[in-house]
Amino acid sequence: MTDDTTPIWLRPERAAVGRPAERTRAEITAAAIAVADRGGPDAVSMRNIADELGTGPASLYRYVGGRDDLLDLMVDATAAEYRLDPPTGDHVRDLVAVAEQARSIMLRHPWLPELVLTRPVLGPCTLDVLDHVLEALADHPGDGRTKLEIFALLNAIAATFALNELAAGNRAERAAAYLGHIAAAGERPRITALWDELTAPNDDSDDRRAERLAALVSSLLQ
Template identity: 70%
Template sequence: MTDVIWLRPERAATGRPAAHDRAEITAAAIGVADRGGLDAVSMRSVAVELGTGAASLYRYVASRDDLLDLMIDATAAECRLAPPTGDPVADLVAVAEGLHEVMVRHPWLPELAVTRPALGPGGVAVLDHVLGVLADHPGDAASKLEVFALLNALVATFARNEFAAADQSRRAVAYLGHVAAGGERPRISALFDELSTADPDPRDRRVTALAALLSGLLG
């Protein structure tokens, strides 16, 4: 049996008539992950989500790894792909921001994007778009594929760092608020007031960094 799920038949040739399809199973697995994280995803939990038995899922997917590959690729299909403008850096940043939006919707995704990237129909659509953006770039096929891989890795890294920073920031701000409320440290109170009114959106920094990295990459 091939390791690539998209090269296998959608379901086993023998057994009962199909009650579900890969799209339904994938959506159920994503729902489980969105609520409980990756650790919550198992053949059993997805089967419960679908109201069926775990054994029945094996007619459609061979393992949890198959589920993860399907989940990664299905989220790639959510990425907004705007028509190219002719500015490769700006167009790739736009792709990156589309991928980032998807990762914000699915906080479990950045980890998978870094540790086990998968390429199915959804990912191929994003790759094809990136190749269109780079159509006039003199780089060879291998270098363009590297740009695609690095784009995904960069976005996943930004998302992971932002999630971690947000969690650390919440804890720090909670204690700073406690200290500021005591009124005994006016500089801390002033700092807390400024933090409370600051714009926490890191988008500008992310877009600037991505543009600089991509400009260097494309030469």
């Protein structure tokens, strides 16, 4: 029972007998999130998390199968930050609300978009969100597969928006440097024109972004 292939959410946290545990899975997850929020995605190492808790790396393995489990726990823990108000009956509006929350949660945790995009986490909290989306789409045409796909794409879109706003540090700067170089060469008129637009004073308002996000989400439902 509870072999290696069992997902973390089903593995029992503690035994009832023997020496009592000094920590909780939730505590460790919280420490990991704190480390990631402070030091970026690369800082999430077993050593750093253990240091945050004032213990050794080996201790963590009593609570968690390994680093991968811990990352899953972190992602699912952030899903608890959603406020899932009862559906209004307006499909688009309800889904946009979820997408906006996804975006702002990801902005709060800059390491999150990368993880959400890469690994298909479906823990208890994430499942609550999925359930909420299914509820909002209850009387919407389309089978379950399609609705699950809508959920995945909603996350992907929100993550893309968040990554854009986070600007991804010097990585994006390098890409911009190359784009500028090509634009300056002037051999590709379309690229040059694009570059000029991008470097022009940015009058992008929050409203425009919100509108764009809403338009995309609403288009998911067609």
